[in-house]
Every structure is written in C-alpha cells, then in structure tokens.
Amino acid sequence: MSTVARFEFRYTRVLDPSGALVGELPDFAGDREALVDLYRGMVRTRRFDAKAVSLQRTGRLGTYASSLGQEATSVGIGAAMAADDVLVPSYREAGTQLWRGVTPLEILLYWGGDERGMDYQVPREDFPISVPVGSQALHATGCAYAFKLRRQKRATVAVLGDGGTSRGDFYEAINMAGVWHVPAVFVVSNNRYAISVPLRRQTAAQSLAQKAVAAGIPGEQVDGNDVLAVRHAVARAVARARAGEGPSLIEALTYRLGDHTTADDASRYREEAEVSAKWKEDPIVRLRSYLANAGLWTKADEEKLLEEVEAELTEAVDAYLATPPQPPEAMFDYLYAELPTALVEQRRLAAGGEDDEDGGDG
C-alpha cells in the first residue's frame, strides 16, 4: 500500500483572546492608523447592529441578521480587499459591506424592506447579499472567470457560513473555481451554528478548511475573532488570486454571540454558559487590549470614536426613517430592462389601485 496524498492546514492567530501577541505581526500592523481603522470598523459594525436590532424591536425595521461577535471576520475581509475587487456576501457581512462603502442607510433600507438598499452607490459591482445560504459562492466563481478572461488583476471574495458548506452548490463553486483556476477567495465564516444546528451536526469533517482538498484548492484556518489574522490571511489569498495563482478557501473560526436573526431565540438550542464563555473571546476587546497595552489607544480616543460613530449612525437612522416607500409601480420598473407589453396593464393596476378603493389591506 502507498500513500496517494497527504494534507495539512495552517491555522493563523496573531493575537490571543487577551490581546497578547502570540503570532508574527503582519506588516500592516506596524502602522497605528491601520490598526485603528480596523478597530473603528469593528466598533462601527457593532453599533450599527445594535441600532438595527433596536429598530426591529420597536417595529421600525424588518427581520435583521446581526453579526454580533463576528466583527473581526467581517471587517478583516473588508480590509483585505481592494476597492476594485468584488464582494459576494451572505446576509451577515454588514461589517465588510460598511468597510467597502455600502452606507448604513442602504443596509437599513434593505432590511427595512426597500430594494433601493441594494443599489449600492459605492461598491457598484459588489453583489447584493444572498439569502439562500451558500448559493452565492457560484457567483464569485463566475465573476472571477470574467476577471480572468479580461486579464484584469482583480479578485472576488465570497463569504458564506458554516451551514452553507453542507450544500452542493458550495462544492460546485469551489470545484469549478479550482478547475478554471480563477481569482476567487471563499471565506467560510464559521460561527458554529446554522440557526439551531451546531457544527458537529453539520459535518463529520474535522474542519471546514479541509473541504478545499476535494476541490484541489488551498485551504486554511484562521482565528476569526482576531482581526489581524483575518486581514492577513484573506489579503494573502487575494494577492495569490490577483497574481494568477488561483482560488483558495479560508475558514474563519468565530462565534455568533447573538440570535440567528431578530426572529430567532438562541436560548432554545444553546446554554447561556456557552455564550458567556465565548464573550471572553470578543474580537473588539481583543484588539482594544492590544492597542491599549501598546500605548496606542486612550480613553479619550475611545470616547471620541464612539461619539463619531454615534453621530454617523443616528444620522443614517433618521434618513432611513424619513425615506418614503417606493411607489407600488416600482415593483415593475426593474423587472426587465424594458417592461414587456404583457405587463403594462398590471403595472397600471398596481399604480392606480382602483380595485383597492377601500385602501386595500394596508
């Protein structure tokens, strides 16, 4: 008998949960501004989440999926990408989207039930969030194919959760990306739960990174609550992709501290003790401890940052609440490039509401 293949996976961690340096400090981390930017990104994401959840709880937003506890993964991905790369997100990447220039107002409009929230003014080519779990990974493969065909030095980054890796389309995406050798990076934000189903019931595999083996692409693990490690690992993968060295898969080990969405109650399927233990790995505290211990962050800095973020988000919430809904005929206006004749009458009915003279059901 002979061995056909052997595999091993790298695990990257730079800071431990206490904020102590335990790995090699990436080059970018020598610059205070870069570190503060990452910290600001995570704080902004967490405050945004809190505002969104509070809006939902008071009946002013639809169902919302918070990324509480996963900010390092989300922001680390954003920081690793260039402006002309393309993000293909799931619904828990507000941190990445905000970093890339999607506005808090746009994200609120989306969850508040308005398609205009997907018409991002800044990352014009980024995909809108994908609700069908894992289905978006294929779009990254196809988008990366376009980059390769056009000889553009750009990369796509798809983000999905641990649940998504159980689906066939995820495998099809990494498999085709491998065959085509396209500049795509697949990040699995492993927050340990797919709604109520824990990872051990999701797969018998020892890691999700090893799913890369079947597709013949590199896979690695990173501490998903260590923003320095996430940024470093994703940046490495993006650089490889841009250099024509093909796709890769990164599993970011994080933890969902909140409910799946505002419609979920996580206490039905996990113990409070488990969650409170995980709070000790809070990614925001981790980087703040590192910054403070290095003398790079003061209480005054913290207060100033919170004030700035609060002002920005309050303004976004006000703008969201002041945005009137689209007119009913907007349902038809982007269905096709040009409205087919067959739909003209339906559009007229929707706009006029003449059968709704009692005001409809609303």
Next chain:
Amino acid sequence: MAEVTLVGAVNMALARALSDDENVLLLGEDIGVDGGVFRATEGLLDRFGPERVIDTPLSECGIAGSAIGMAAQGLKPVAEIQFMGFIYPTLDQIISHASRMRNRTRGRLSCPMVLRAPFGGGIRAPEHHSESTEAIFAHIPGLRVVIPSSPTRAYGLLLAAIRDPDPVVFLEPKRIYRVVKEEVADDGEAAPLDFCFTLREGIDVTLVTWGACVEDTLAAARELAEEGVDAEVIDVATVKPLDMDTIVASVARTGRCVIVHEAALTGGVGAEIAAQLASEGLLSLLAPVERVTGYDTIMPLLRLEDRYMPSRARIKAAARRALAYG
C-alpha cells in the same frame, strides 16, 4: 444562403453571436471537444477557443450559478444544459438569482444570460430525457422563456435571446432538430421576442402551439383543410411573457381555439392562455377552448411515449369538436 436544420441554425446563431460580441461565451457539458451531444456547438471550440467555449464539470447548478456571476460582470454567457430533464438543479440559481438580479439591485446589476436546453419527447430517449416543463420557468417573473420551432426562427430567436439584456430560458425542440431544412441567411438579423408568429392564416379555428408540436399542428391543419376546415396556426414562440394580443385577435376572427402542447395539462402554459382568452376574448368564443396536451402522468418510457404526445389525430379531433359545438 445555407440550407440548415434547426440544430444547424442554433449552431449558426451561436457562431454569429460569438463573432459579433466578445462578451458572448458558451459553457456546458461536452459542448467543446465533443461539440455537444446534439452537435449544437460543433466546431465552435476550434473557432473561438477554450476560454469562450468552455467544457464545464458535470455540474448543472454550477453552470447556471457561474453564468450569473459572469453576466453580472457584463459577459453574455450562453449556458447549455444537456437535456431539460437535468435542468432542475439550476432552479435555485435561476429563480432565486438570475430572474431577480436586476430587480433586487434596481438595475445596478443585471443578468444577460441564456440557458439553453433541448426539451420534449419523441426521440426514443432514456428516462429523464423527454420532459417538457417550460411552465415551471414561465411561472417565474423576470424570466423570458423562448421556444423556436423552425430553423429560421431558431436562428433569429436565439440571436435575440443572446442580445436581450435579461435572462432567457431557450428551449429547443429536439424532436425536430433535424426534421426540416430551410434556407437561413446568416445575416445577424434577430427575430422579435414576446411575439407570436402566425404561420398559417385561417378563418374557422385557431390552433395555438409551440415547439415540436408546431410541425404536428401544421400537418393537422393541412389535413383539416382537406375536410374543408380552414385553420389558423399560431406559434407562440415566447411563452413568457405571452403575446396575448395576437392570440385574442385571431380568436376574435375564428371564434374557436385549440391549444396544443406536449407538457402535462394541469398548470401548463395552455391553462394561462385559456384563462386569458376567457377574460379578454369571452364574447368572441363560439366554443369552449380545447386543450390537446400530454396527460397529467409521468412522461412514459419510450414504448408508450407516442401515446402520450399530442398526435395529429387528437389535434384534428379537438378542432372538429370545437367546430361542432353549438
């Protein structure tokens, strides 16, 4: 001008589209070296190279999903699914993403892709190779569903589908892939979408159909003429969205309508046409709308498939019933 079959016209249109627009590319299983199991893509790999004529892994969902990613970047992918019976893994991608990309992003991104598949029975193929499930796609807002029924229309409609800025499901009636040859000019002229073609004018009854049934229906109309019945034959061609104006106007003249399709009866596109005739053409109807379709059964294996499909005899019998009514 070349004399070509329907599948030859598909090949000609694909070659034309690849020549005219560098954003067009083809992907699918066995479409490259093998030229496609029906030879629809024969010779295209040699002419346009492996970057634009892609032999994909056996991965239907992957073909559709990656095409969406390409289309969002402004490429115009033409994806082939080998048989309609294997198209179902694409449904999540087509329904959840392709059909709604433009709507979700308020036009920021769009999905100018074509999903081609041979469909329908009658070629004594194995299980899962003979279904006609166009109604599944016709139900989905944001899609176009286009079905050619002659070499000329295959060429023009496929060019139109590829140039269309929105996703098109393009279903090719494989039973008549090689039945008829026509002179087709490779002039790059597209045929109109969302438009019914009136193939035969008549005053007694309107026969409405699409796909391979067009050949049977035209033959039935010729035989009915020998009985003194003057039938109008309409090829719907775009089954989503429907050009009801042409159908309603025809029935206003004839007062009678027979709808013919291979797909099962219940919830078929014929049901939508009949419902719209009932609401828009009721006063001109002199007889109930007849439907000649596949039965509400599983498409049988090849020994019984001829008994499943709408035959000329069934089409003529339905026309006679409509004419005898009242």
